[in-house]
Amino acid sequence: MAEGPRPKRKREEEAGAAPHGGTVTAPFPLAELRLRRVLRESARDKAVFLHGEVTSPSGEGTDAVVILEKTPFQEEKVSDLLKKHTKLDLQMRNDIYSTYHLYPPVELSEIKTTVVYPATEKHLQKYLRQEVHLIRETWEDYKNITLPFIQSQSFSIQWVYNILEKKAEADRIIHENPDPCNGFVLVPDFKWNQNQLDDLYLIALIHRREVKSLRDLTAEHIPLLRNILQEGKEAVVKHFGVPGSQLRIYLHYQPSYYHLHVHFTALGYDAPGSSVERAHLLADVIDNLAMDSMYYQKRALTFALRADELLFKKFQEAGRV
Amino acid sequence: MAEGPRPKRKREEEAGAAPHGGTVTAPFPLAELRLRRVLRESARDKAVFLHGEVTSPSGEGTDAVVILEKTPFQEEKVSDLLKKHTKLDLQMRNDIYSTYHLYPPVELSEIKTTVVYPATEKHLQKYLRQEVHLIRETWEDYKNITLPFIQSQSFSIQWVYNILEKKAEADRIIHENPDPCNGFVLVPDFKWNQNQLDDLYLIALIHRREVKSLRDLTAEHIPLLRNILQEGKEAVVKHFGVPGSQLRIYLHYQPSYYHLHVHFTALGYDAPGSSVERAHLLADVIDNLAMDSMYYQKRALTFALRADELLFKKFQEAGRV
Numbered sequence: 001m002a003e004g005p006r007p008k009r010k011r012e013e014e015a016g017a018a019p020h021g022g023t024v025t026a027p028f029p030l031a032e033l034r035l036r037r038v039l040r041e042s043a044r045d046k047a048v049f050l051h052g053e054v055t056s057p058s059g060e061g062t063d064a065v066v067i068l069e070k071t072p073f074q075e076e077k078v079s080d081l082l083k084k085h086t087k088l089d090l091q092m093r094n095d096i097y098s099t100y101h102l103y104p105p106v107e108l109s110e111i112k113t114t115v116v117y118p119a120t121e122k123h124l125q126k127y128l129r130q131e132v133h134l135i136r137e138t139w140e141d142y143k144n145i146t147l148p149f150i151q152s153q154s155f156s157i158q159w160v161y162n163i164l165e166k167k168a169e170a171d172r173i174i175h176e177n178p179d180p181c182n183g184f185v186l187v188p189d190f191k192w193n194q195n196q197l198d199d200l201y202l203i204a205l206i207h208r209r210e211v212k213s214l215r216d217l218t219a220e221h222i223p224l225l226r227n228i229l230q231e232g233k234e235a236v237v238k239h240f241g242v243p244g245s246q247l248r249i250y251l252h253y254q255p256s257y258y259h260l261h262v263h264f265t266a267l268g269y270d271a272p273g274s275s276v277e278r279a280h281l282l283a284d285v286i287d288n289l290a291m292d293s294m295y296y297q298k299r300a301l302t303f304a305l306r307a308d309e310l311l312f313k314k315f316q317e318a319g320r321v
Numbered sequence: 322m323a324e325g326p327r328p329k330r331k332r333e334e335e336a337g338a339a340p341h342g343g344t345v346t347a348p349f350p351l352a353e354l355r356l357r358r359v360l361r362e363s364a365r366d367k368a369v370f371l372h373g374e375v376t377s378p379s380g381e382g383t384d385a386v387v388i389l390e391k392t393p394f395q396e397e398k399v400s401d402l403l404k405k406h407t408k409l410d411l412q413m414r415n416d417i418y419s420t421y422h423l424y425p426p427v428e429l430s431e432i433k434t435t436v437v438y439p440a441t442e443k444h445l446q447k448y449l450r451q452e453v454h455l456i457r458e459t460w461e462d463y464k465n466i467t468l469p470f471i472q473s474q475s476f477s478i479q480w481v482y483n484i485l486e487k488k489a490e491a492d493r494i495i496h497e498n499p500d501p502c503n504g505f506v507l508v509p510d511f512k513w514n515q516n517q518l519d520d521l522y523l524i525a526l527i528h529r530r531e532v533k534s535l536r537d538l539t540a541e542h543i544p545l546l547r548n549i550l551q552e553g554k555e556a557v558v559k560h561f562g563v564p565g566s567q568l569r570i571y572l573h574y575q576p577s578y579y580h581l582h583v584h585f586t587a588l589g590y591d592a593p594g595s596s597v598e599r600a601h602l603l604a605d606v607i608d609n610l611a612m613d614s615m616y617y618q619k620r621a622l623t624f625a626l627r628a629d630e631l632l633f634k635k636f637q638e639a640g641r642v
Contacts, residue, residue, distance in 0.1 A: 070391035109430035276600035
């Protein structure tokens with residue numbers, strides 16, 4: 001799973017987690033933290049998720065989650081880093097190649113530290129590394145396991161409707177095709193701060209409300225999908241100067257929410273969720289539907305689930321894992 | 322393109338780049354390096370690729386490539402990091418969440434530094450960020466542009482034949498099905514050091530020699546592909562204890578070399594080249610061929626090319642970009 005180390009908060013959670021006027025807790029006593037275990041590490045992202053405990057004067061322990069993440073290099077400070085390093089240890093030399101450990105001055109070695117304190121069991125579970133398994137879902141699996149699960153959950157997608165009805169984020173809309181059947185709205189994804197194009201990330205939300213996912217698509221939806229592909233590319237080059245050949249345009253299966261949406265990410269950006277076990281290129285989806293209107297009601301689809309996800313348990317109960 | 326910051330050296334290059342008994346060059350004078358430009362950065366990997374220049378006493382400048390990469394956290398040193406930090410600056414506090422900049426003691430803040438010195442123009446080009454573009458290759462494009470390009474290049478795949486003939490890496494073979502038509506050899510990929518299962522990476526090389534890529538596959542190859550899928554999974558669980566549900570098994574298009582091979586990577590590992598614009602799940606490939614033997618001689622396939630690649634120029638010349 002291509003997930004970065006940032007805590008991934010769902011939109012609904014965000015308001016609740018950071019209420020205006022919320023209680024300001026005491027400063028966090030990091031030096032007194034007793035490390036209980038490493039919840040998860042990411043060697044690629046240079047991040048580690050820790051479960052720690054702080055003991056109060058009365059001897060009572062309180063849980064905390066501490067996330068350490070090394071920071072990207074800042075271009076304007078690289079010269080300083082090279083000039084002011086405190087030590088350079090040779091590790092290996094071979095022909096024109098050599099490797100070293102360079103020790104930067106303290107002021108250039110900051111680590112981004114995120115603390116959740118006090119942390120509940122739910123916080124700990126959220127950051128704990130979970131085994132991930134691939135599911136190969138047949139159409140029968142979808143009908144018998146996945147669809148009943150989706151229907152039983154009644155996930156709230158009010159925030160999607162708020163955008164479509166201009167009750168929220170209206171000023172963020174990059175492009176709209178207002179057609180109720182073949183139209184959509186293109187907005188920047190929450191993960192993208194729009195400060196740089198490197199990690200450009202937009203989402204197209206369709207106006208129609210009865211299309212949950214890839215599994216609901218038939219040839220009937222080709223005009224809608226073509227509009228998203230064509231108009232989406234045009235809007236992105238117009239607003240951001242990024243040509244269509246530098247955009248990865250795809251759907252997720254399973255998606256995070258069951259209102260059909262399409263991801264637009266910068267091709268050079270290794271976006272979470274762009275790996276082959278989750279992403280389906282929109283151009284391929286259109287070609288598949290043109291070849292066979294019932295393609296997505298016939299074919300097996302692969303996706304990954306965490307072992308603690310409810311849908312995974314449903315597949316387990318059905319003997320399909 | 323999901324490429325990590327490690328210099329990606331082709332197998333053929335490796336012997337040449339690091340000859341036994343090669344000249345040992347003088348220690349690299351890092352503090353005297355004059356930074357000329359940033360060739361490339363990766364915010365996700367916390368790495369930066371620099372072009373620098375060292376001026377000799379005679380006033381002559383010599384180019385160098387310097388790669389800085391922050392290092393992953395080591396579990397056994399995390400406690401020290403928390404206890405011995407030199408400073409903790411509060412950045413933000415909101416309810417139970419707070420963020421800080423933590424400044425570790427110098428000895429825990431090493432940066433992996435790789436130097437190529439002296440560096441040629443070719444080295445600089447290799448690390449320079451290049452624009453990447455998506456190509457949507459029709460079957461006609463393949464016949465008229467890609468296939469003639471492959472044939473004109475006559476890439477050496479002697480190293481593949483060496484493995485298949487047990488002239489090299491024979492001791493590394495994890496599994497073999499010796500059937501000349503439907504058999505294959507499974508070996509650890511060079512990128513995997515086998516020290517940990519997190520980044521498990523194996524390659525299945527087929528014994529047949531006339532199958533260049535996905536584009537050559539028809540229903541005739543289904544038995545071979547099923548063998549790779551089934552026996553590959555069995556061999557990995559037997560040798561490494563990793564079950565098939567935790568393996569991402571896929572082909573690349575375009576591949577790095579034109580002898581059909583299949584990638585096996587740990588599902589939890591965000592392997593370079595596992596993104597949707599390059600990877601094709603073996604299970605999907607088999608289903609596509611079962612549905613239509615000529616699937617890969619009909620369908621458009623998407624892949625990314627760097628603007629400085631020769632194949633990209635061929636597509637440009639043909640007016641297809």
